[in-house]
Amino acid sequence: MTTTTEAPLREPAVVSTEWRPRIIAFLCNWCSYTGADLAGISRIQWDPSVNIVRVMCSGRMDPTFVAKAFSMGADGVIISGCHPGDCHYQEGNYKTLRRFHLLKRLVEGFGIDGERLKLVWVSASEGDEWAATANEMAAKIRALGPLEVSS
Amino acid sequence: MSKPKLALYWAASCGGCEIAVLDIKEKILDVDAFFDVVFWPVAVDFKVKDVEAMEDGEIDLCLFNGAVRTSDNDYMAHLLRRKSKLLVAFGSCACEGCIPALSNTTTKTATLDWVFADSPSTVNPDRVMPQTVTETPVGTIELPEFWETVKSLEQVTDVDYYVPGCPPQAHQIWGVLEAVIDILENDKPLPPKGTVLGAGDKTCCDECPRERQEKKIKGFKRIHEVMPDPDQCLLDQGIVCMGPATRSGCGGLCVAVGVPCRGCYGPAPNSKDQGTKMVAALASVIDSDDPEEIERILDGIVDPVGTFYRFSMAHATLGKVVVGTPDSSGNGGES
Numbered sequence: 001m002t003t004t005t006e007a008p009l010r011e012p013a014v015v016s017t018e019w020r021p022r023i024i025a026f027l028c029n030w031c032s033y034t035g036a037d038l039a040g041i042s043r044i045q046w047d048p049s050v051n052i053v054r055v056m057c058s059g060r061m062d063p064t065f066v067a068k069a070f071s072m073g074a075d076g077v078i079i080s081g082c083h084p085g086d087c088h089y090q091e092g093n094y095k096t097l098r099r100f101h102l103l104k105r106l107v108e109g110f111g112i113d114g115e116r117l118k119l120v121w122v123s124a125s126e127g128d129e130w131a132a133t134a135n136e137m138a139a140k141i142r143a144l145g146p147l148e149v150s151s
Numbered sequence: 152m153s154k155p156k157l158a159l160y161w162a163a164s165c166g167g168c169e170i171a172v173l174d175i176k177e178k179i180l181d182v183d184a185f186f187d188v189v190f191w192p193v194a195v196d197f198k199v200k201d202v203e204a205m206e207d208g209e210i211d212l213c214l215f216n217g218a219v220r221t222s223d224n225d226y227m228a229h230l231l232r233r234k235s236k237l238l239v240a241f242g243s244c245a246c247e248g249c250i251p252a253l254s255n256t257t258t259k260t261a262t263l264d265w266v267f268a269d270s271p272s273t274v275n276p277d278r279v280m281p282q283t284v285t286e287t288p289v290g291t292i293e294l295p296e297f298w299e300t301v302k303s304l305e306q307v308t309d310v311d312y313y314v315p316g317c318p319p320q321a322h323q324i325w326g327v328l329e330a331v332i333d334i335l336e337n338d339k340p341l342p343p344k345g346t347v348l349g350a351g352d353k354t355c356c357d358e359c360p361r362e363r364q365e366k367k368i369k370g371f372k373r374i375h376e377v378m379p380d381p382d383q384c385l386l387d388q389g390i391v392c393m394g395p396a397t398r399s400g401c402g403g404l405c406v407a408v409g410v411p412c413r414g415c416y417g418p419a420p421n422s423k424d425q426g427t428k429m430v431a432a433l434a435s436v437i438d439s440d441d442p443e444e445i446e447r448i449l450d451g452i453v454d455p456v457g458t459f460y461r462f463s464m465a466h467a468t469l470g471k472v473v474v475g476t477p478d479s480s481g482n483g484g485e486s
Contacts, residue, residue, distance in 0.1 A: 062427070062431060063427035063428075063430040063431050064422075064423075064424050064427040064428065064431075064468065066427075067424060067426075067427045067467075067468035067469045068468055070468075070469060070471075070472050071468045071469060071471040071472060084440065094440050095434070095435065097440065097442065097445065098434035098435070098437045098439070098445055099430055099431055099434040101434075101442065101445045101446055101449055102430045102433060102434050102449055102452070102455065103427070103430050103434075105449060105452075105455050106426060106427070106430055106455050106456060106459065106469070107469065109256075109454075109455055109456030110256075110456060110467070110469040110470065110472060110474070111472075111474035112469070112472055112474060147472055147473075147474075148472070148473040148474075149471050149472055149473065150471050150472075150473050
């Protein structure tokens with residue numbers, strides 16, 4: 001006869017009171033997301049405050065997505081696409097590049113530090129590059145501190 | 152049968168929407184014939200206490216123009232909401248903040264300092280500022296409180312319909328009133344709550360008589376710096392035109408006479424944020440792949456925030472981000 005024993009109660013997890021930034025990273029499906037995937041496969045660790053949202057192309061990035069991320073509590077936003085000339089859809093990343101420069105001016109116009117918005121190019125083979133980007137951004141946002149949002 | 156009751160009110164607005172209602176000309180007589188105008192401070196001598204004395208829901212239709220920036224505006228918004236069956240946000244200020252809401256880019260203190268003390272045409276060495284309560288020999292005088300942020304009508308109370316425009320165009324106003332009269336007279340069903348009335352369901356470009364060739368440009372120009380070609384798209388000519396990010400309905404009035412669209416009909420259908428849509432539209436006409444050149448081209452756009460959100464600042468998504476301390480003067484930015 002088997003007896004079931006209740007699993008011992010776990011020790012309550014220690015909840016860190018340290019503030020952790022929330023960084024949203026929009027990664028293109030073909031280069032940057034694969035690059036981040038490679039970083040994972042290669043067991044490269046990167047800062048867990050960076051949360052990835054996969055988009056088909058960095059050119060799909062409507063500037064509204066970035067504004068919405070900030071308004072919903074993101075402390076920083078990364079947009080990452082294929083290197084110039086490598087876009088799966090020929091020129092999506094060039095569209096992103098143009099939008100990014102204007103969007104950054106808009107974000108700064110609302111008094112938000114422009115450093116909180118970053119555009120990078122990461123290819124599918126650049127796992128280490130992605131990890132470095134994420135760590136660098138997380139360190140920068142930690143230094144800048146949290147961004148408050150009104151209800 | 153008694154006539155349906157109509158109320159019109161202005162909160163933080165310039166009064167242009169009131170004049171626009173009179174722009175329907177002799178049709179105003181039809182409005183008066185059908186409705187019993189029970190409240191309209193600009194034209195009819197009823198007082199707030201008359202509205203307060205009414206039963207809840209007694210007013211059939213209330214056209215509310217103006218943004219909400221003081222405690223008095225807020226009180227009137229709630230009062231008229233309670234007394235009206237249908238509350239309509241009438242005009243750009245009530246719909247999305249319009250020009251008054253541009254002061255959301257700065258602080259209440261900075262606004263009051265400029266208006267009452269620092270502007271070149273003001274002499275106020277003692278820096279006398281308006282107070283909510285002032286004791287005088289003849290009694291206590293009260294003023295409404297001036298808010299830190301300007302809000303649209305829907306941000307303070309429940310709104311049934313929206314009529315955009317700065318001001319709404321006369322033919323659109325008459326179209327809306329005619330439809331309401333038809334609905335009330337013939338007991339027809341109302342449009343779904345939240346419908347934008349008196350406007351189109353496309354963008355301003357759709358009504359623009361100019362020819363768009365989707366040209367790429369190497370520099371932006373301001374309208375006073377050039378004599379625009381009368382037939383070509385203004386954006387194709389490097390003039391910042393809000394057309395692609397703005398709702399249709401005005402009939403393309405400005406663009407038809409060579410003035411770029413300023414965006415007064417608010418964000419295009421299915422879009423909530425006019426500014427970020429404009430970023431996407433404007434970036435697509437830049438003819439460069441070089442970051443430095445792109446920056447140089449963008450230098451031609453003066454004040455992107457004020458230009459892209461000239462009429463919709465109260466609803467700007469990024470406006471929710473709190474930067475700096477509310478009491479500090481100036482722009483209170485992070486950097």
